[in-house]
Amino acid sequence: MTDSRPEVAPEPPAVPFATMLRIGIIVNAVCLPVLAIIFWITNGPKGGGSAAIGVLVALVFFAGGLGVLQRVSGDNALLLLAAAFTVYLGQVIFLGIIILALSERDWIDGWAFGLSVLVTALAWQVAQVTGFVRAPKAVYSELSENDVAEEGGTR
Numbered sequence: 099m100t101d102s103r104p105e106v107a108p109e110p111p112a113v114p115f116a117t118m119l120r121i122g123i124i125v126n127a128v129c130l131p132v133l134a135i136i137f138w139i140t141n142g143p144k145g146g147g148s149a150a151i152g153v154l155v156a157l158v159f160f161a162g163g164l165g166v167l168q169r170v171s172g173d174n175a176l177l178l179l180a181a182a183f184t185v186y187l188g189q190v191i192f193l194g195i196i197i198l199a200l201s202e203r204d205w206i207d208g209w210a211f212g213l214s215v216l217v218t219a220l221a222w223q224v225a226q227v228t229g230f231v232r233a234p235k236a237v238y239s240e241l242s243e244n245d246v247a248e249e250g251g252t253r
Contacts, residue, residue, distance in 0.1 A: 114233025152214030
């Protein structure tokens with residue numbers, strides 16, 4: 099006996115968060131040693147450590163924001179867009195507050211920390227866009243039996 103039900107392939111996620119996160123982490127994994135070495139050479143051990151802390155702070159902020167957007171994503175594109183703008187604004191404000199709060203501490207090199215956060219944030223944004231562009235996206239969705247019946251057609 100044959101099964102007359104059509105096979106339904108699992109749909110890919112609406113927004114490719116996993117690909118965006120993976121590429122963002124890879125790019126920031128490259129930024130961490132590069133910035134730490136550059137600032138270690140130019141500003142000493144304090145600069146290298148501060149650069150590493152800056153990269154990690156930015157990585158946590160932007161990966162966390164992507165996690166929030168993944169939870170909000172759904173069928174409502176307008177809600178996702180509003181959430182993305184809100185999350186990004188919150189990230190920029192909180193990163194600014196952290197940079198200001200830590201830049202005047204004597205145990206951290208403010209320039210190395212701030213510039214590392216800035217470079218990492220820019221690299222994250224480029225990586226996120228690249229991840230979105232490269233990720234597989236559904237071009238169309240299969241019609242359900244109800245959709246076909248409503249259109250008056252047959253399958």
